[in-house]
Amino acid sequence: MASVQDVLSGNRLSLARLLSQIENDTSAGRAALSDLFPHTGNAHLIGVTGAPGTGKSSLVNQLAHYYRHPPENLSPKSVAIVAIDPSSPFSGGAVLGDRVRMRDLAGDPGVFIRSMASRGSLGGLARTTSGVVQAFDATGYEVVLIETVGAGQAEVDIARLAHTTLVVEAPGLGDDIQAIKAGILEIADILVVNKADRPGVENTERALRNMLNLAHPIKRVYRHHGTLEVVPSAIAVPTESESIWIPAIQKTVATDGTGIQELGDLITQHKEHLENTGDWESRERTRLSAELDDLLHAALVSCWEDTLPAGRYQEVFDQLIERVISPRQAVNALLNGTQDK
């Protein structure tokens, strides 16, 4: 097992080994995460999500390049990329085929790229991604880019890890269908229209702008004790006097770098907005609260299962299947031996 000291001192091989421990949820990985946790809280976590075909991976590469080789007035930042390839439950294969990264990133000691597979368990993916991101944060990576396919609740959960969330769209991919993926759009801090050199870019931009106009005031989904709640951001943002961040729209062409510097500027503006309004802290609280509740629920179920007499669950379940007792009566029977309604 890689020592936490080796990881904190910047040993890449130790870090890679630790990431595997975290991904496999080993006890050593869990212990290391507890040791690393006090060192977290410094990285800027940037989520990048969008459908396949939007050029999301190229965009992430360009952003990494931007942070490594920024405009003259800025200093370079170290960058970690967490690329999540959800194995499609339908095809059994990876949705994303192209994991080939730009050559200058691969040779750069200030860049660390980690691809993760989902292995079929959506909740588990959010949990291990959180651990991997914490490891990068503790190790001193200043920017962590978290790349997910925007296709469902799991991606929304993962995007909720981030301080700044980019939702990537592209022309010609069926805008009205994409637009209904409200769960993804409403988490966007910045909407990126990539492949902006393609026909139809005006339509995509107009559709997004219409969505944004519809969405005023913007709402956010918060997780509290394991349930999802929709809260107008006017409530979620603590002080009345604070300004509301209206999601920006930025056109890019990731293949040639067009719009990347402007996108980098917008990301910096969003970070400053978060810091100036207290939203940075409130997002940290939301994130840690969600993580705590998730771990708590898993632990509660696990504890309860440990105390259950062998065969008891099956016995009650059989009565349920026979419709002798109702689901709520089954819960009561399992929790306290009674079958009250």
Place this chain on the structure above:
Amino acid sequence: MASVQDVLSGNRLSLARLLSQIENDTSAGRAALSDLFPHTGNAHLIGVTGAPGTGKSSLVNQLAHYYRHPPENLSPKSVAIVAIDPSSPFSGGAVLGDRVRMRDLAGDPGVFIRSMASRGSLGGLARTTSGVVQAFDATGYEVVLIETVGAGQAEVDIARLAHTTLVVEAPGLGDDIQAIKAGILEIADILVVNKADRPGVENTERALRNMLNLAHPIKRVYRHHGTLEVVPSAIAVPTESESIWIPAIQKTVATDGTGIQELGDLITQHKEHLENTGDWESRERTRLSAELDDLLHAALVSCWEDTLPAGRYQEVFDQLIERVISPRQAVNALLNGTQDK
């Protein structure tokens, strides 16, 4: 409160009142559900899911009409429609505007239509939908059509309620984008290409057929103790000798009834397949198991919260926010007073 006897004797007003109690999760509603539960297990639950614009509601109306006025060799069946309008977290309004139902359905005593709003809590929606469906089942409705917008995990959960799941597509809605919604497609027992009189129908059908070919052997997502697991249907189906149901594709034009009788035939064939293979029972088990686990988890969290000293959660959470303890140490502190890793 409507009496369970009134509901069972077919009093529509009592049923409507009970459905409201169930939707509001009142104690009277819970008690009534336990009384009704022994009477459930007879209805054929048919899920109908698809993106807005696919003509899903018209299709559901036509199917209801088909069951009320079947071909000569079949007898009419009573039909309940549960239409779920998820309030979009983005726009704050209903995604579906058109809840107007055909006139002959509205005046038919053998038809009961219930629209439900999601009210922001996804888990809660699946729970109350399950209750509403049980009420219809217990009251003797022979077919329950459950209509949802296919847009995320909640819809997958709701579709899992059904014995037979129809996924509705339509030409010209961005097939490659729809195709990636694997979570929806892989729950389909029958794929309906509605609006089949429109241009592009061959492309939609071809795209769906390609997806189906990719997906051999078909996989299904099962929920076990609150986590999602992907299981090849070859494992999920109990006996080796049993035939596998390959999702059928049916073209329809819901506005004029084209293909509805053929779709009705396919639904009957699927029901017979389920009954002949033992899949009917295994779907019942999966469904009741998921419902039991869901209720159990909610009850476990609620019990634990009741025993927690006031202020304890906040105290531990504050230490977490200050990064004095890690998330797992916080869980240990909340569950048993220690802060071991």
